[in-house]
Amino acid sequence: xICYNCGATLTHNDFCTNCGADxxxxxxxVSTANLLYNMGLDKARVRDxxxxxxxxxxxxxxxxxxxxxxxxxxxxxxxxxxxxxxxNEWVISKNLRPTKNIADDYISLLQDNPAKLDTYSQAVxxxxxxxxxxxxxxxxxxxxxxKKVLSLNPKYVQAHQLLALLYINDEQWEDAxxxxxxxxxxxxxxxxxxxxxxxxxxILDMDDGDDAFSPGGLDLKGRKGFGDxxxxxxxxxxxxxxxxxxxxxxTLATIVNVAIGIMIGIAVAYLLILPARISAAREGVDESLxxxxxxxxxxxxxxxxxxxxxxxxxxxxxKTKEELEVYTGESGKMSAMDxxxxxxxxxxxxxxxxxxxxxYLDMIDEEKLAETGESFNTVYLLxxxxxxxxxxxxxxxxxxxxxxxxxxxxAIKDLTKAYTYDNSNGDALYNLGNAYRKSGDxxxxxxxxNKVIEEFxxxxxxxxxxxxxxxxxxx
Amino acid sequence: MINFEEELKxxxxxxxxxxxxxxxxxxxxxxxxxxxxxxxxxxxxxASEDKx
Numbered sequence: 001x002i003c004y005n006c007g008a009t010l011t012h013n014d015f016c017t018n019c020g021a022d023x024x025x026x027x028x029x030v031s032t033a034n035l036l037y038n039m040g041l042d043k044a045r046v047r048d049x050x051x052x053x054x055x056x057x058x059x060x061x062x063x064x065x066x067x068x069x070x071x072x073x074x075x076x077x078x079x080x081x082x083x084x085x086x087x088n089e090w091v092i093s094k095n096l097r098p099t100k101n102i103a104d105d106y107i108s109l110l111q112d113n114p115a116k117l118d119t120y121s122q123a124v125x126x127x128x129x130x131x132x133x134x135x136x137x138x139x140x141x142x143x144x145x146x147k148k149v150l151s152l153n154p155k156y157v158q159a160h161q162l163l164a165l166l167y168i169n170d171e172q173w174e175d176a177x178x179x180x181x182x183x184x185x186x187x188x189x190x191x192x193x194x195x196x197x198x199x200x201x202x203i204l205d206m207d208d209g210d211d212a213f214s215p216g217g218l219d220l221k222g223r224k225g226f227g228d229x230x231x232x233x234x235x236x237x238x239x240x241x242x243x244x245x246x247x248x249x250x251t252l253a254t255i256v257n258v259a260i261g262i263m264i265g266i267a268v269a270y271l272l273i274l275p276a277r278i279s280a281a282r283e284g285v286d287e288s289l290x291x292x293x294x295x296x297x298x299x300x301x302x303x304x305x306x307x308x309x310x311x312x313x314x315x316x317x318x319k320t321k322e323e324l325e326v327y328t329g330e331s332g333k334m335s336a337m338d339x340x341x342x343x344x345x346x347x348x349x350x351x352x353x354x355x356x357x358x359x360y361l362d363m364i365d366e367e368k369l370a371e372t373g374e375s376f377n378t379v380y381l382l383x384x385x386x387x388x389x390x391x392x393x394x395x396x397x398x399x400x401x402x403x404x405x406x407x408x409x410x411a412i413k414d415l416t417k418a419y420t421y422d423n424s425n426g427d428a429l430y431n432l433g434n435a436y437r438k439s440g441d442x443x444x445x446x447x448x449x450n451k452v453i454e455e456f457x458x459x460x461x462x463x464x465x466x467x468x469x470x471x472x473x474x475x
Numbered sequence: 476m477i478n479f480e481e482e483l484k485x486x487x488x489x490x491x492x493x494x495x496x497x498x499x500x501x502x503x504x505x506x507x508x509x510x511x512x513x514x515x516x517x518x519x520x521x522a523s524e525d526k527x
Binding site for chain 1: 476477479482483485486487488489490491492494495498499502504505506507508509511512515
């Protein structure tokens with residue numbers, strides 16, 4: 001305890017040893033405040049929060065600097081859902097004692113959890129709104145709002161009490177009792193709760209004791225233990241009527257209620273359970289469809305992959321066939337080698353029969369010569385050198401005969417071979433150009449004449465060829 | 476019996492968070508100890524005036 005005058009610590013004396021101020025009365029005030037704090041603490045321990053609140057308030061009226069009392073009062077406000085009052089007490093407490101104060105922890109707990117603080121704030125706002133609805137007479141809206149409040153903060157005693165009052169007003173006694181019991185679990189000593197609960201219990205007791213009621217109304221005199229109720233209602237009995245309860249009506253009501261209950265049950269089954277089952281079944285089907293779809297997609301992808309693979313394999317097969325054709329086809333390498341061997345064989349058997357040799361050599365495609373090996377080319381050129389001039393001469397003669405007979409197709413064929421076997425035969429090339437020209441094949445004619453000009457320049461044939469080329473180009 | 480209208484008057488709006496600051500500033504924190512100190516001070520002042 002410190003001196004109110006100088007702040008020095010007081011001793012057992014009735015005066016301050018520091019400044020000499022009389023502290024006898026001050027000590028008594030502080031002692032009484034401590035006593036009230038202890039009472040408040042005891043009440044709080046047995047959950048008589050209303051009683052504790054009252055004691056602690058008195059304590060603080062005597063001694064505002066009783067930090068423990070203020071912190072405990074804040075805790076009690078917090079417990080009954082009055083967060084702002086709780087914060088008020090803790091903030092004041094912290095101001096009075098800035099250090100080593102548990103109120104600091106309480107404030108931090110609230111401030112560090114803004115979501116929770118927002119929930120509390122919402123609950124208070126909704127409670128005030130519900131109260132406003134009550135004042136306006138919108139009691140149904142008030143009930144709805146209070147239910148929301150209690151879902152946000154189930155320990156909000158005032159909200160429970162107001163909801164209970166609304167239930168009592170609506171004669172929903174069981175609901176009122178349930179709310180009041182919840183109140184009592186939070187605060188056992190709240191006089192409002194106790195009064196409402198007592199009222200509700202009395203009404204419910206009257207409902208259970210049918211025998212004590214006359215058909216026309218409530219017989220208060222015949223009821224045991226109703227003395228308190230009677231006494232309390234004496235003042236207000238004139239303005240209130242007690243519900244008339246008839247046994248036969250209750251039986252009928254019970255039957256009707258059961259029937260309604262069954263109907264509601266069936267309705268619930270059709271409206272809630274059945275759609276839920278259908279929905280679940282649909283979900284199952286959807287799931288299986290989805291799984292099947294996924295499998296189908298996987299199979300399709302696999303088929304596509306296999307098709308691609310097949311296509312690739314077919315491509316490789318075609319390529320291999322083509323490669324094989326190069327070797328084994330009519331104009332393939334193997335065939336060319338056979339023809340060359342036959343030509344050589346024919347030449348060895350009868351070197352004079354150049355035409356037979358030429359037949360075999362003719363069968364060799366010149367384009368394939370480049371693809372064959374060096375030895376093949378050497379043998380081919382050797383054979384050509386052996387028989388080329390002779391065969392070329394034969395073909396030239398034959399071609400000229402056909403040319404003169406105006407059989408230009410045969411002439412073109414023979415003269416082409418004549419030049420192939422003997423590429424020094426400029427006449428064969430020149431006349432081949434003439435044959436093309438006369439047969440109307442201008443493109444090949446010009447090409448052939450140009451070849452004459454290139455291969456045999458400064459010759460009569462070249463001059464003529466140039467003339468023909470000029471003429472044909474003009475045309 | 477409970478009179479709903481009368482009972483309803485006993486319920487008051489709870490303080491909202493926005494009102495907390497005003498509530499703290501406006502709270503009367505005067506306690507009995509303050510009154511006692513005031514009384515003692517007044518006694519001393521009146522005694523000194525009497526002496527003068």
